[in-house]
Amino acid sequence: MPIEFEVNRKRVEVEVEPRMTLADCLRHHLRLTGTHVGCEHGVCGACTVLVDGAAVRSCLMLAVQAEGAKVVTVEGLSRDEGLTPLQASFRKHHALQCGFCTPGMITTAHALLSEEPNCDADRVREVLSGNLCRCTGYISIVEAVLDARTAYQRAGGGGNGA
Amino acid sequence: MKLPPFDYACPTSVAEAVALLASHDGEAKPLAGGQSLVPMLAFRVALPSLLVDLRKVAELRRITITNEGIALGAMVRWREILDDARLRTAHPLLVAAVAHVAHYQIRNRGTVGGSMAHADPAAEMPGIAVTCEAKIAVTGMAGARVIAAADFFQGPLMTALRSDEIITEIRLPLWPAKRRFGFQEFARRRGDFAMAAAAVFYDEDGGKAHNAHVGAIGVADRPLRLQAAEDAINGNSIDEAVIAKAEAAASASVDPADDIHASGAYRKALVGVMVERALRDAAGLKTT
Numbered sequence: 136m137p138i139e140f141e142v143n144r145k146r147v148e149v150e151v152e153p154r155m156t157l158a159d160c161l162r163h164h165l166r167l168t169g170t171h172v173g174c175e176h177g178v179c180g181a182c183t184v185l186v187d188g189a190a191v192r193s194c195l196m197l198a199v200q201a202e203g204a205k206v207v208t209v210e211g212l213s214r215d216e217g218l219t220p221l222q223a224s225f226r227k228h229h230a231l232q233c234g235f236c237t238p239g240m241i242t243t244a245h246a247l248l249s250e251e252p253n254c255d256a257d258r259v260r261e262v263l264s265g266n267l268c269r270c271t272g273y274i275s276i277v278e279a280v281l282d283a284r285t286a287y288q289r290a291g292g293g294g295n296g297a
Numbered sequence: 298m299k300l301p302p303f304d305y306a307c308p309t310s311v312a313e314a315v316a317l318l319a320s321h322d323g324e325a326k327p328l329a330g331g332q333s334l335v336p337m338l339a340f341r342v343a344l345p346s347l348l349v350d351l352r353k354v355a356e357l358r359r360i361t362i363t364n365e366g367i368a369l370g371a372m373v374r375w376r377e378i379l380d381d382a383r384l385r386t387a388h389p390l391l392v393a394a395v396a397h398v399a400h401y402q403i404r405n406r407g408t409v410g411g412s413m414a415h416a417d418p419a420a421e422m423p424g425i426a427v428t429c430e431a432k433i434a435v436t437g438m439a440g441a442r443v444i445a446a447a448d449f450f451q452g453p454l455m456t457a458l459r460s461d462e463i464i465t466e467i468r469l470p471l472w473p474a475k476r477r478f479g480f481q482e483f484a485r486r487r488g489d490f491a492m493a494a495a496a497v498f499y500d501e502d503g504g505k506a507h508n509a510h511v512g513a514i515g516v517a518d519r520p521l522r523l524q525a526a527e528d529a530i531n532g533n534s535i536d537e538a539v540i541a542k543a544e545a546a547a548s549a550s551v552d553p554a555d556d557i558h559a560s561g562a563y564r565k566a567l568v569g570v571m572v573e574r575a576l577r578d579a580a581g582l583k584t585t
Contacts, residue, residue: 136305153305153348156335175298176336180402189376189405195335196406197328199305200350243402264487265400 140201142167143211151198158182160198161208169209169238180266183239184208190246209238212245220286221245230279232270239266244280252287300338307350311436314463317349319438323460327351329372329411332403357465362387366471371410371464388472390498393480394421400488410464416456419490419515423450427520428496428512431469437462450519476500479578481571491515493564495571497579504534516553516568525550526572535580540573547572
């Protein structure tokens with residue numbers, strides 16, 4: 136089926152089978168391989184992207200369901216030069232080791248901080264409970280997200296959808 | 298795993314959706330939020346020939362609050378329930394239970410109708426529907442009908458829905474402002490399916506509880522009302538002795554099987570503790 140949607144502020148048209156997940160469409164058709172596919176059944180959170188501003192698991196969404204939607208991937212949350220405040224905070228706090236879960240952590244944390252720039256540590260843990268990390272033990276990730284709050288508070292939140 | 302092949306349709310009305318379902322000899326499935334169905338496809342537990350996506354059926358997206366109660370359109374997402382300030386007073390038990398549904402990303406997509414149709418015995422929404430005596434409005438080729446929640450769930454992943462029917466609305470009876478309630482769930486990790494959970498509410502008259510409803514999930518092949526625990530509450534003012542009686546009655550009235558997550562004996566004890574804690578929350582009593 137032909138579908139049309141927006142990815143990282145660009146209109147795209149792709150031809151997909153109905154059974155293709157949004158995650159596979161992003162990676163295979165659009166070569167946006169920053170979105171990682173871990174479990175393929177909605178458990179690990181590595182494939183999290185923003186669809187119309189909301190963090191969702193792209194392995195649990197069909198590409199055909201994205202017709203007309205605005206999708207933002209981890210690529211859309213980076214800059215050509217230098218790190219975003221959230222990325223810089225992940226580096227500062229050593230919030231990654233192998234990096235496989237990191238795209239999902241960044242997209243999820245970005246959605247959370249855009250919606251709730253004043254969230255506390257409990258809320259960060261609650262939200263990140265949907266994202267598995269087998270390296271860090273999460274403490275450094277929670278610290279990185281908490282430390283990035285100031286940047287989102289200054290931006291007045293609402294930056295969701297990048 | 299990659300999903301098996303299927304056809305896809307995206308109708309804009311209930312009538313059109315029902316006609317599509319009926320045209321595939323029971324092999325078509327409605328697609329709501331996809332948060333249960335897509336994993337089922339990945340595991341080949343479901344192999345439909347056609348998915349009928351309900352995302353463009355606007356009439357299924359409404360939350361209606363009247364003096365008869367609350368009607369949740371089948372395509373209402375968990376996130377919309379949590380974000381709707383009216384529901385915090387119109388149905389605080391629903392909001393408390395939905396806060397336990399899965400994870401942040403899942404709550405942004407998952408729907409009440411999808412959860413009801415999936416009928417996982419450990420899912421929150423079916424438990425709330427049974428506890429609150431909800432009515433489930435469905436539409437098929439033969440027309441619309443309304444099914445009581447107690448008759449809707451028939452076993453694990455089994456419901457009274459016919460293959461050409463879709464859920465249109467879940468209707469919860471009016472929630473009196475002074476009603477007392479508690480919801481308690483135990484899962485090994487936050488967001489996992491409940492090993493056991495309890496929903497409790499009752500009304501008060503002259504300091505005595507009446508109209509007690511005690512629901513349990515995760516301890517049988519479907520959500521249950523625990524009448525023995527309700528009997529222990531009704532007619533009494535809630536004190537330590539009543540709480541202990543309700544806890545014992547709850548445990549005694551279930552017979553969960555052993556599974557990979559816990560022994561039946563553990564779940565039996567756990568559901569008692571969930572009822573005890575939920576009843577404490579309802580009564581405003583501290584945990585001892």
